[in-house]
Amino acid sequence: MRKEFVGYTLSQLKGMLRDSFVNELGTFTTSLDLKYTTTQKKSWGDCYDYLKTEFKHITKYDESILLFEYCLPFTNYRRPDVIMLFEGTVLVLEFKRKDNSLTQDVDQLRGYLNFLRRYHDETQKMGLDVKGALILTTSTDNLVQHCDGYTLVKGNGLIHLIEELLLRRCLDEGRSLTWANSAYEPSKNILKATYSMFKSNDLSMIKNISEHELRNILKVLYEITVEKHNKKRLVFLTGVPGAGKTLALLHTLYKLNQEGFNAVFLTGNGPLEKVLSYLLTNASTGAEGDSLIKGVLAYKKAYFDRYNKQPFTNAKFLATIFFDEAQRAWDEEKMGALYGMSEPELILKVQDAAFDKRGYTNVVASIGFGQSIYKGEENEFETWVRVIEKEEYSDWEIYAPATLKNKLSHLSNVTYVDDLHLDTTIRSNFINTxxxxxxxxxxxxxxxxxxxxxxxxxxxxxxxxxxxxxxxxxxxxxxxxxxxxxxxxxxxxxxxxxxxxxxxxxxxxxxxxxxxxxxxxxxxxxxxxxxxxxxxxxxxxxxxxxxxxxxxxxxxxxxxxxxxxxxxxxxxxxxxxxxxxxxxxxxxxxxxxxxxxxxxxxxxxxxxxxxxxxxxx
Missing domain, CATH: 3.40.50 (Rossmann fold)
Known part of the structure; x- marks a missing residue:
């Protein structure tokens, strides 16, 4: 069960000791492999004090569920302070121990609100409106000020805001938990806008070759991954630096999603993730590059229970993973005892669970040799080989270029496809450097x-x-x-x-x-x-x-x-x-x-x- 929040009813919070509340949030934060400071503890205590004072004489909301430090799905543990769920509305509360708000405080709150509107599956399914309040707890002004896209509450005023928004009925416990365990799901409008931007814009920094020039590899990737084939498929795409591996994955990613197949692009290369997201984002059209471009760390956090060393049982798994620069996948030593396995094995375990839920799954991994520059990546492709040699993964169909025969010849479940190797660089206008x-x-x-x-x-x-x-x-x-x-x-x-x-x-x-x-x-x-x-x-x-x-x-x-x-x-x-x-x-x-x-x-x-x-x- 994905439980990445601390939840209480308001009644439970009223009967709880302040230290117990702060300590539980600290324990929860530690369980996420995150550290917290004395300042953070003071903020949690401040939040507790504010809520207890605000609701002290109000009982009609006692059975409402408050979600503290709720981890937004498929993010690196981005966490709003408090979420209250009402019939028809999600109310996000962000607390600041200050008298006046800063621009970054407002941007942070707006980021949470936008995420819930655009990527939170249950918010979309339940048709919930998303509202947000920035609460300045040390202010003595005691006023409620409606701003552009959020409400500023200075001092006391949360009850006034709730009543002003006509938030009378709380979401029941069952639906609250369903909402809290939501999957990540970009809205159709965002996917459409981002796909349109990828197809029609120049994007010369990542897209210096036409779809026609990659037609052979795009045809192969599409044919292997597009159908619900009732199989588990692992595809290795290799090539020299600059050969167009990343671009081939992106083309296929957007094409599959445009046709209704559920896929994301994963990379352990943080700067690449950021640049792709930046280039594919356009506020005026609604395109958001990070809708389908994610870091491997976010994937691990979203789908894998580190303590039970198994995929989460209730996750909405992705059908297809495009893993760029997969030679950089961490080995078992780099992953550490908490995971107890390498990144390739974790990915195959998660996608095994995806197969159980969906009936099919694909992992497409691009491999560039001689480019490992981080500790824990030195083994390059050998980390993948050690995993797929295991008996428990023998039911995966493997597709690879003939250039990998020397590493995979001992496996019987491999189909060799020449077009899965890109042997000419496109980075220098087809000049092979x-x-x-x-x-x-x-x-x-x-x-x-x-x-x-x-x-x-x-x-x-x-x-x-x-x-x-x-x-x-x-x-x-x-x-x-x-x-x-x-x-x-x-x-x-x-x-x-x-x-x-x-x-x-x-x-x-x-x-x-x-x-x-x-x-x-x-x-x-x-x-x-x-x-x-x-x-x-x-x-x-x-x-x-x-x-x-x-x-x-x-x-x-x-x-x-x-x-x-x-x-x-x-x-x-x-x-x-x-x-x-x-x-x-x-x-x-x-x-x-x-x-x-x-x-x-x-x-x-x-x-x-x-x-x-x-x-x-």
Whole structure:
């Protein structure tokens, strides 16, 4: 049973000790693997005091159920403070221990209200109106003020608001629990608007290839997943960096949902999730990118009971999962004892439960080799192999490209489909940069020189710069001539602080934890300012027309070989740092600038690139 809230009737709350209430909310928060502060405890106590005082002499609402810290479904535990359920209305109460509200307080409340209206299945099914109140508990004004889309209550006034809204009858316990255990379900209007935006808009940063050019893989994915086939199907899609794996998944995702099949796109790449959501959101049309694009963490929280190590029994499971960059799935060690299994196994367990409920299920996993840059991801595809080797998953039909035969040949339930491998990059307008990158990483001068020559002939350029101003001048001139401002700074996250200050100045190091707005705007508008640096964690899975790659001190040429000196610890530092540069070197769609500062430490690295025909600019 999904129970991600603390619920009491108002009568129970009135008879409860303050410390008991605060401690129970603390215990609940801890059960979610979240921490809480002394300030949070004070806020809970403040909420308790306010409600007890407000309803002290009112008994007609005693049997109403109050949901505290209700976890909105399929989110990373976004939680309104209190929800009250009435016949026809959901009332969301957000408490603030202050006299005056801030813009972020209002935005937070509006976000909860919008979610319940647009994504909460039971709210839609029951036809409930959603209202919200921002309650400032320390104010002595005692007034109720109706604002744009919410009500501001300063001090006492909640009872007045409830009566003003004519909220006389509480939702009974049975329907309240049904509502509380709701599934995530985007409204049809949102899905329609977002699909329309994906199909009709340019979206050049993620959609630099037409549906026609991906027709073979799209046809295969559609035919495998579209029907209710009474089977469990696991599909592996592989390809070189920039081959269009993400785009193929997105095309199929929106097509299936447009035809009424229930599917979501999952990624463990937080920045990719944020950029896709940002680019596919348009307030004027109602398109919301995050309606079908979700992080793996949110999926785990929504569908898997960590304590019983089984899927929730009452969940409304998804029919189809498109898991992008599935080579990054966590192994059992990274998942930890609380889960007791790897991410691939958890996903198959959940989708097993989906099969039991729906009669069919699909998991489509895109795999990019040599791109694992996080601890716990080093095993790449082997983590999946260890799971599908188990007898309990032998009833899954597996579809894979022939390139995976060497890893799957011992399994009898695999069908090989050549079109499931994309062997040509689209990131550079169909110019395949992979042989060049692999030759560079292998320090093979002859092959790298020849591959660089081929790239130049096809119009893909690579230059070295030894100072930031030279790069800026070139890129600004390029922008003036072409109108193309889609360039920006990228770097390994292992850059030393002193090097950052010396060679990148005040450019901010972006984090994968930055907001959707910050990361999305950087890609969409601000990258050309060169005042922020995207690390491998931020730019993996995305591209710029012309990246300016700071080639820092963690990967340097010494005596004819690459030497790795990361500032962080890795289980296999050589492999991981090479993967980092494999990601960074493949971010360019039109070309690449390699920034190697003037310093004797970097001299041999600069000489290596010049020896393979990469010239100073």
């Amino acid at each position: 992979t042989p060049f990158i692999e030759a560079v990483l292998a320090a093979d001068i002859n092959v790298a020189r020849e591959e660089n020559r081929k790239l130049r002939e096809q119009g893909y350029f690579i230059h070295i710069v030894d100072n930031l101003e030279s790069a800026k001048s070139y890129l600004e001139a390029h922008a003036r001539e072409t109108g193309d401002k889609f360039y920006g700074l990228i770097s390994s996250s292992n850059i030393r602080l002193m090097d950052h200050q010396t060679y990148l100045g005040n450019a901010r190091m972006m984090q994968q934890t930055d907001s959707q707005e910050v990361i999305g705007k950087w890609y969409f508008k601000d990258s050309s300012k060169l005042d922020a640096v995207a690390t491998e964690f931020v730019c993996q899975g995305l591209e710029l027309n012309i990246p300016l790659l700071y080639f820092g001190g963690d990967f340097l040429m010494e005596n004819g070989n690459w030497v790795v000196r990361p500032t962080k610890k890795y289980e296999d530092k050589d492999r991981t740092v090479r993967n980092i540069y494999r990601v960074l070197l493949s971010r360019g769609r039109l070309g690449l600038f390699i920034y190697i500062p003037k310093n004797t430490r970097f001299e041999e690295t600069k000489n290596f690139f010049q020896s393979i025909g990469v010239n100073m600019s």
